[in-house]
Amino acid sequence: MPIYEYAPLGPGCEHCANGLEVLAKISDPELQACPHCGGEVQMRISAPNVVAGTAHIMKESHYSERGFTQYRKVEKGVYEKAGGKGPRYISDDGK
Numbered sequence: 327m328p329i330y331e332y333a334p335l336g337p338g339c340e341h342c343a344n345g346l347e348v349l350a351k352i353s354d355p356e357l358q359a360c361p362h363c364g365g366e367v368q369m370r371i372s373a374p375n376v377v378a379g380t381a382h383i384m385k386e387s388h389y390s391e392r393g394f395t396q397y398r399k400v401e402k403g404v405y406e407k408a409g410g411k412g413p414r415y416i417s418d419d420g421k
C-alpha cells in the first residue's frame with residue numbers, strides 16, 4: 327500500500343504540523359482533515375510511491391479530481407480515454 331503524505335493548511339497539531347503520513351489503499355478517499363485535530367490537510371506528494379506495475383492503474387475519479395486525463399493505447403498511435411475530462415480519443419497521426 328502506498329503512503330500518502332499530508333501537510334496541514336493551518337497551524338496543525340503535534341501529529342500533523344510536521345506532516346502526516348497515511349498508509350492507505352488507492353481506493354481509499356483522500357484525507358481531508360487531520361484525524362487528530364480535525365484541521366484541514368492537503369496531500370503533499372501527488373504521485374504516491376506505488377509498487378511498479380500498478381502505478382498507472384488509478385481510479386478514474388482520482389484523475390478527474392485533479393483534472394488529469396488518462397489514456398490507454400487501443401492500437402498503434404491511437405489512445406482511448408480511460409478517465410478524466412479530455413477528448414474521448416486521441417491519435418498521434420493527425421486524424
Ligand SMILES: [Zn+2]
Pocket residue numbers: 338339340341342343360361362363364365
Ligand atoms: Zn492535526
